[in-house]
Amino acid sequence: MKVRNALKRITVLGGIMAMPLTFLGQTAEAADPEKEVKVGESAWQPTERVPEGFRSWGELWSVQHRLNTAAEKIEKVSKLDKGSGYAGIIAAPENRELKVYWHGAVPDQVESAIAIQQVPIQVIPAKYSASKLHSEALRLNARDAIKAIIPKVDGSGLALRVNKERSLVADKALKNAVRAARVEVEITEVPTSLSAHTVAGRGPSTLPTACGALSFCRQNDTPPYYAGGQIWNTFRQRYCSTGFAVQTGDGKRGMLTNSDCGWPRDLVSDGGGDSIGFIRQHEEKRGTAIIEANAAGRIFDGGYDPATTFSKPVAGATQSYVGNWLCTSGAFSGVICGIKVTEVNGYMCCYDTGYGGQLPGQTPGGLIRPVTFAMQVDGTSAGGTGDDGGPIFELTDDTQAVIAKGIFDGASVGSSERPCTGDTWNGTRRCSREIYYSDVKQTLSHFGATIIRSAAN
CATH class of the missing domain: 3.30.300 (GMP Synthetase; Chain A, domain 3)
Structure with missing residues (x-):
């Protein structure tokens, strides 16, 4: 096969041409007549400063x-x-x-x-291809001092985050592994006490579930369920968030969420205590799971307070790339925008879960992969405890609908820790400006599922 070394800049006259967006392989649905849509809700705009x-x-x-x-x-x-x-x-x-x-x-x-x-x-x-960097990342996987391994997007090498208390001097095995690496490795030491990631939250014994004048809200949703709503796993004693609605290969509906939110056959309830369904599929290594549920292709938008909460239809799904801008919609933070993707296809250590230890079957030192990292550019919180499993999204050109990007996995604390928005759990919630999540396109491919789209309002 003939190849060329012509590394060049290709331009288009007049800049970026506007073309209609299409999203293939996704399941459409009709509007949900049993849930009244609030008038004008899709007009909501992000309040963060425009770049x-x-x-x-x-x-x-x-x-x-x-x-x-x-x-x-x-x-x-x-x-x-x-x-x-x-x-x-x-x-x-x-x-x-x-x-x-x-x-x-x-x-x-x-x-x-x-x-x-x-x-x-x-x-x-x-300098290196992505496949070369990923093969080296997997070779370093077994070193439990590593908190994260990130192939650099420019192909210049690997970025490693390691426990400061188990430095390269103290951890001889890790030191030798890094020396033997066949690619360049950049190392950042992170204090163990500050490197835990937020996971599904245990929180207070009770949380507000009132929706005010509304018949449903984040705190107490009703079928068909929307992404960004509060869920509770009684057996695991954990609060989480619902993710995007999907249809599995056998035609059944469900909702994506985080794998820390429960284990297969766990029963998940909404904020009001009504059963949503059982966790049907679960993949710890990818940080994702599917709840079998009566779900709709919409997400909760707006703030945490029911008075400021709206919803938007899901228009499709797209992959994340470094430099992309996005928003989160966790059940306990509400919508937060102004978040920018910093790394993709990384590996995050699930050994130190930070809250409540490992779930049954978790392997110490195992890595969650692939993981996308993102940062709130204004320095405020991007999400935190209890937002796990919630939707990561961008808006359509007209901002009337959302495009799925990922499922909230966790948030880095330490120097990135920030005060929480929404419900603070009387000061016990922990939030961060840096989050990481599972890419929705890769998640759908793994589960053999399709995203459920909703008809316009």
Whole structure:
């Protein structure tokens, strides 16, 4: 096969061309007549400041959607090449172009895929391919001093977060493993006491479940259930959040959530104590699970307070790329936006769960993978305890609907810890500006499920 080393910048006259968005392989549904939709609710807009260079969040997400669409097509083609030199992609709307990192010569089919995209694209040489970095990451997996392993998006090496109390000097095995690494390794020491991640919260014995004048809300939802609602696992004594509605391969409906929220055959209830359903599928290594439930393709939007809570339909799902902007909608924080993806396809250590220890079957030192990391750019909380399992999303161009991005997995505490929004559990909740989550497209592929979309209001 003929290849070329022509690493070049491909531009499109007039900048990014507007094209209609399509989301394939997703299940549509009719509107839900049994749940009245609040008038004008889809007009809700993020309250966080709009990044410089954009007049609105809608304009930003319009650019982001076009970049992501092109990125997914390029990445798909790159996987067809055995021994692909693909390293990573940055899709930051502020750049108004894609940055594609590639190790070695760029194959003809990849160059052709790049050439036909309707966005400016810059191809940049990378030191290592993504496959090389991931193979090295897995080789380092067994070292329990490691808190996270992150292949760098530019292909320059691995970023390791390790326990400060078990430094490379003290942990001889880890030290030797890093020395033997066949790629460059950047190490950041994190104090053990500050490196625990928030997981499904135990919280107070009782929490507010009143919805005021509303017939349902985050705190006490009704069927068909929406993403971002409060759930309770009596057996595990844990509060969590509902994720996006899905349809499994056998045609049954369910809701995604975090694997820490329970184990197979655990019964999950809503905030008012009514049974939602049993956890049917569970994958600890991916940090995700599916609750069998009567679920709808909508998410709770707006704040934690029922008076400020709305809902929006789910329009589809898309992959996350470094530079993407997104929002969270945890049951106990409410919607938080202004969050930016910093790393993708990382590995997070599940050994130190921080709250209540390991669930049955968890393997000490095992890694949750693949994990996407994101940061609230204004320095405030992006979410925390009890938000686990909740939806990560971006909005459509007109901001009237959401596009699924992921399922909330956890939040890094320590220097990233911030005061919580929403319900603070009398000061016992812990929140952070840095979160990590399971990519929704990868999760759907693993479970053989499709996202459930809702008809417009």
